[in-house]
Amino acid sequence: MAVRFLISVLIISLVSFTHAYDPDPLQDFCVAVNDAEAKVFVNGKICKDPNMVSADDFLFRGLKMPGNTSNPVGSRVTFATVDQFPGLNTLGISLVRIDYAPYGLNAPHVHPRAAEILTVVEGTLYAGFVTTNPIDPNVKNKLFAKTLYPGDVFVFPKGLIHFQLNLGKNNALAFASLSSQNPGVITIANAVFGSNPPINIDVLTKAFQVDANVIKYIQGKF
Structure with missing residues (x-):
């Protein structure tokens, strides 16, 4: 009886886990298209007729140019999510470019639907995330943070508050991959x-x- 109960719990846990991320696609691709008359949605987007899909639907050139960091925090995030890059629809991935002015900050934020893996290309970043509230009210949320250099990679778990600060006197650049086509921020x-x-x-x-x-x-x- 105990074994059956344990198996049931494991099955329920696996089912819950699989529904915690973007669903797996059931076709080769589903290029998103804006069509007010269409009634069928996949992952919140409408699929383009496969016969009308071209290689251009799987190409995005929007991350080549530096973002404008002339703002109070001194950083700019350029997105390549499904809204900018329709070919990502149903694939469960997206990408961002982050430009930092000297001492610029990508302010504390969360992605409710995605984990993130950050790669530093230029500059020196101080990056970290904070854990959820501990069960014990006397224990504080824990900070995990490191100083990152070009080529370093740091991961931010899904849904946790995280940030990056440019420690240098020069501009910095990083790219980040996220485990959702529409991670939210x-x-x-x-x-x-x-x-x-x-x-x-x-x-x-x-x-x-x-x-x-x-x-x-x-x-x-x-």
Whole structure:
């Protein structure tokens, strides 16, 4: 009886795990196409008629040019997800280019639907992620961080807060692969302080344990 129960638990666990990521495709490809009249969606996108697919559908040239880092954080992420690159549909992968100005920051954020593997091409980055809340309220969230150099690779587990900071006086460049065609991104500061409509200030003052004027000041930045 115990063996049957254990087998049942393992089967349920495997089924749950397989549904935690993008589903496997059941055809060679499904190039996404915008068609308001179509009714069939695969992974949230409509499949282009296979007879109309060409090699161009599997080519994306958008990561060749540096991104504009003239912004308050000094970084720019250029995406190659299914929205920019229709040939990725149903393949469960995507790619981003990240450009950093000197001391530029890719601010703390999460990808709710993907793990990420980062490769440094140029510059020196300080990169890390923070674990989920421990069960023991007296234990703090743990930070895993390293200084990365060209050729170094660092992985960020799915759904965890992570970041990269350019430590150098020159521009830096990295590419990152993600385990979803549409990984999503939630930039923590933007979401908390720049939501529309704003989060009730009483919520934020209690959460961050600061005066309301501090919260108003930060909200004004977003």
